[in-house]
Every structure is written in structure tokens, then in C-alpha cells.
Amino acid sequence: MTVTIVGSQLGDEGKGALVDLWGGEADVVVRYQGGDNAGHTVVEGGEEYKLSLVPSGAVRGKVGVLGNGCVVNPLTLFDEIDALRGRGLDPDVRVAKRAHVILPYHRVLDGIEEDAKADSGVKVGTTGRGIGPTYEDKVGRRGVRVGDLLDPEVLRDRLEYVVPQKRALIEEVYGLEAGEECDVDALHEEYAEYGRRLAEEGMIVGGSDFLHRRLEAGDDLMFEGAQGTLIDIDHGNYPYVTSSNPTAGGAATGSGVGPTVVGRGEVVGIVKAYLSRVGEGPLPTELDGDERDEELADYIREKGGEFGTVTGRPRRIGWLDVPMLRHAARVSGFTGIAVNHLDVLAGLDEVKVGHAYELDGEERLTVPATTERWGDCEPVLKEFEPWPEVDWGEVAAEGYDAVPEAAREYLDYVSDEVGAPVYAVGIGPGRSQTVELIDPFDA
Numbered sequence: 225m226t227v228t229i230v231g232s233q234l235g236d237e238g239k240g241a242l243v244d245l246w247g248g249e250a251d252v253v254v255r256y257q258g259g260d261n262a263g264h265t266v267v268e269g270g271e272e273y274k275l276s277l278v279p280s281g282a283v284r285g286k287v288g289v290l291g292n293g294c295v296v297n298p299l300t301l302f303d304e305i306d307a308l309r310g311r312g313l314d315p316d317v318r319v320a321k322r323a324h325v326i327l328p329y330h331r332v333l334d335g336i337e338e339d340a341k342a343d344s345g346v347k348v349g350t351t352g353r354g355i356g357p358t359y360e361d362k363v364g365r366r367g368v369r370v371g372d373l374l375d376p377e378v379l380r381d382r383l384e385y386v387v388p389q390k391r392a393l394i395e396e397v398y399g400l401e402a403g404e405e406c407d408v409d410a411l412h413e414e415y416a417e418y419g420r421r422l423a424e425e426g427m428i429v430g431g432s433d434f435l436h437r438r439l440e441a442g443d444d445l446m447f448e449g450a451q452g453t454l455i456d457i458d459h460g461n462y463p464y465v466t467s468s469n470p471t472a473g474g475a476a477t478g479s480g481v482g483p484t485v486v487g488r489g490e491v492v493g494i495v496k497a498y499l500s501r502v503g504e505g506p507l508p509t510e511l512d513g514d515e516r517d518e519e520l521a522d523y524i525r526e527k528g529g530e531f532g533t534v535t536g537r538p539r540r541i542g543w544l545d546v547p548m549l550r551h552a553a554r555v556s557g558f559t560g561i562a563v564n565h566l567d568v569l570a571g572l573d574e575v576k577v578g579h580a581y582e583l584d585g586e587e588r589l590t591v592p593a594t595t596e597r598w599g600d601c602e603p604v605l606k607e608f609e610p611w612p613e614v615d616w617g618e619v620a621a622e623g624y625d626a627v628p629e630a631a632r633e634y635l636d637y638v639s640d641e642v643g644a645p646v647y648a649v650g651i652g653p654g655r656s657q658t659v660e661l662i663d664p665f666d667a
């Protein structure tokens with residue numbers, strides 16, 4: 225069977241922690257979109273791992289696959305694998321031949337375009353990893369795929385076609401000077417070498433073929449979504465989005481496993497008990513109204529460690545946004561949810577959620593399709609009884625019944641609103657600090 229893990233909000237919901245928890249039962253963990261813009265944290269045995277491209281199952285020694293829907297920077301992939309090896313892990317990562325390659329000019333153009341947008345109010349606040357420009361080339365049918373790195377002649381043809389276009393873009397459109405990122409010979413040498421290393425280490429696979437063979441052999445797959453629903457290129461708040469489909473449909477198109485197979489499995493939405501956002505775009509429940517709000521946001525940011533894993537930027541903070549969750553549950557068809565960071569909200573004087581929005585004097589229960597309309601939404605807040613700070617170690621040992629009653633009421637409310645049961649509750653970053661109610665592999 226398959227279990228798909230999807231971010232319900234704006235990324236950084238704690239997906240890595242759940243992939244680590246449940247990945248113990250999977251045989252293969254598959255990333256189906258995104259690239260090294262992701263930063264997934266696994267905390268186990270006193271060690272903290274921040275994973276960008278290596279699927280989080282690596283901490284459990286599981287085979288990881290980067291599916292065709294991913295964009296792969298071989299340089300950061302090898303750096304990450306080497307760093308993990310240095311820490312005693314032995315990541316077994318396979319890369320689909322159909323996945324696209326992030327080249328140096330993609331990163332350069334990511335930065336140039338963000339700078340060009342800086343004064344216009346449409347800056348996205350990207351991670352600068354070249355994600356958008358690489359997906360642009362994929363859709364524009366001028367990309368370089370992992371399979372192309374294995375054939376020096378094909379690689380040269382691809383580069384000779386595309387690199388002059390990048391040079392013209394940098395020099396003639398943006399009026400800047402192109403550098404090494406547009407040197408065909410140097411790129412060819414470096415990337416053909418990555419191809420050799422990928423092949424030598426047995427990392428290249430036909431993604432769909434590989435996964436089908438594993439399914440036929442009775443293996444269980446876990447799909448590890450990166451990013452989140454509201455930064456999905458189709459279902460997010462365009463243009464403040466990433467350039468792929470983190471929502472569950474992406475698991476099928478981005479891996480070559482059919483939607484019926486993914487749909488027969490479980491789709492678990494990962495929810496942070498409040499909101500965090502890195503990058504630009506609206507956030508109706510943002511805690512930024514007055515000084516008191518800002519103090520509360522600072523408190524949550526510090527307590528929750530809300531600083532970007534990839535970029536170190538402080539994350540914006542808001543109350544849980546329930547219209548966002550209703551939207552996420554519909555788009556991905558959640559069969560269950562996991563709610564993280566309950567411990568971070570413990571001990572507050574007040575706990576609120578955005579239950580609905582008010583827009584043009586009317587109440588709305590889901591997210592408007594345009595970002596401008598979303599920006600006009602005022603949250604209709606609902607107050608909950610706060611829960612006290614408790615000994616979370618004890619809660620972890622005793623299980624769900626030991627979760628403070630007020631927190632359980634909060635969880636029941638969220639579950640009712642999204643129409644899916646709570647499978648797990650996060651009360652701290654570590655593997656043992658997740659209280660499991662339902663194991664999706666047994667659901």
C-alpha cells in the first residue's frame with residue numbers, strides 16, 4: 225500500500241517528523257516534487273537531521289527515491305549524502321531518469337528575477353535554489369533531465385541549445401553580465417561527471433518501473449510531500465507559490481505510480497497547530513495587528529524555533545487558519561491528519577483559530593481562488609480554552625488520554641472541520657514525542 229504525507233498549510237508543518245515516525249514501516253520513501261528548497265527535520269536519538277533532497281526515510285535506513293516530479297541539484301545531493309555518511313548514516317538514494325536537473329544558471333536566474341521583482345511587490349521570497357527556473361525549462365521543453373547526464377552527446381546538445389538563451393536573458397533582458405553559469409564546456413564537464421557518479425553509485429532508476437517492481441513484490445511505499453498546499457502551483461496562493469504540486473495528485477504524476485494506487489492508500493495532511501510562513505503573500509490570521517500580537521508572535525517563533533531550515537529567515541506567525549485546512553483536505557482528499565506543535569501553544573493566555581473569513585460582509589468557509597481576494601479576507605476568530613504546560617515526556621509515555629483536555633477539544637474541533645480523523649499529535653520534535661492514535665499503514 226501507499227501512505228502519502230502532504231503539507232496542509234505553507235510548508236514546515238513537521239512533515240519530516242511524521243515521515244520518520246511512519247517511515248519505519250515503509251520499504252521505500254519517495255519524494256515526488258520540489259528539490260532542495262525543502263528542509264525536513266528528523267530528531268532521533270539526540271541527533272537532529274535537516275534533510276533537503278535525501279528523503280527523510282534515510283534516518284531509518286530506508287531506500288529513498290527522487291521521483292520524476294522532482295528537480296535535482298546533483299551538487300547539493302552529493303553534499304548532503306556525504307554529510308549524512310559523515311554522521312554514520314548510509315543513505316540509499318535512487319534518482320529517476322525523468323527528473324529534471326537544476327543547473328547553475330537556474331540558481332542565478334532565480335536570484336535575478338527576485339531582484340527584478342523587488343520593487344514591484346510581486347517578489348515571492350524564494351529559497352534561491354533555482355526551483356522556479358528549472359520547472360520553467362521543464363514545461364518549456366528545454367530542460368536537462370537526469371537521464372541526459374548519462375549520455376555526453378545528448379548532454380552537449382541540450383546545453384548548446386539552452387545556454388545561449390540563458391546568456392541572452394541575463395545580458396539582453398536583464399542587462400547583467402553572464403558568468404561561469406553560461407560556460408557550456410565547463411557545465412558539460414561538471415554535469416557529465418555527476419552523471420558518472422550517479423551511475424557508478426547505482427543511483428539511477430527508471431522511477432515508475434522501480435516503484436512498480438517494489439509494489440509488485442509487496443513493498444509499502446511512503447510518499448513524502450515537500451512544501452504545502454497553499455504554496456502549490458495550482459492550489460496555492462499564486463503567484464506566492466513554489467513551482468510544483470505538493471498536493472496529493474502530485475504523488476501520482478511525480479512518481480509514475482497511478483492515481484488509483486495512491487488513492488487506495490492513505491493521504492495524511494500534516495497540520496501545524498498554528499501558522500508559519502516564510503516568504504511573501506497574504507496571511508489573514510497573521511499575528512501582526514498590534515504590539516500584543518507581535519509579542520505573542522515573537523514568543524511562539526522562539527519557542528517553536530520558527531526560523532527557516534533552508535534560509536534561516538524568521539518565519540511569520542499566525543493563528544491556525546481553518547478555511548485553509550478545509551481547502552487542503554478537499555484538494556488532497558485527506559484520510560487523516562497529524563497535528564504538530566501542540567506543546568508550543570501550551571501555557572498561553574489565549575488560543576484562537578481563524579474559523580472562517582469575512583469578505584464583502586459575508587462569511588466564507590474556504591480560501592478564495594485569487595490571492596488579492598484572499599488578502600481582503602478578515603479572519604472570524606474563535607477562542608479556545610488554553611491548555612497548560614505539562615510534562616510532555618509523561619504525555620509521550622502515557623498516550624493520548626494524557627494530552628490536556630482543552631488541547632483534545634481543539635483537536636476534535638479541527639478534525640470535525642476538515643472531516644478527517646486525527647492520526648497523530650506532535651508534542652515535541654523527537655520521534656518519541658509524537659502521540660500516535662492511528663497508524664496509517666494499519667488504517
Ligand code: GDP
Binds near residue numbers: 237653
Ligand atoms: P517540514 O518541512 O514540514 O518537515 O518541517 P520543518 O522541519 O521545516 O519544521 C518543523 C520544525 O518543528 C522542526 O524543527 C521540527 O523538529 C519541529 N517539530 C516537528 N513537530 C514538532 C512538534 O510537535 N513540536 C515541536 N515543538 N516541534 C516540532
Ligand code: IMO
Binds near residue numbers: 237261264465503533
Ligand atoms: P518544506 O518542504 C516553507 C516557499 C519559499 C517561497 C516560495 C517559493 O520544508 O515544507 P521556491 O524556492 O520553492 O521557488 O520558493 O515557497 N517555500 C517553502 N516554505 N517550507 C518549504 O519546504 C518551502 N519550500 C519553498 O519560502 O515563499
Ligand code: MG
Binds near residue numbers: 235236262263265533
Ligand atoms: Mg521545512
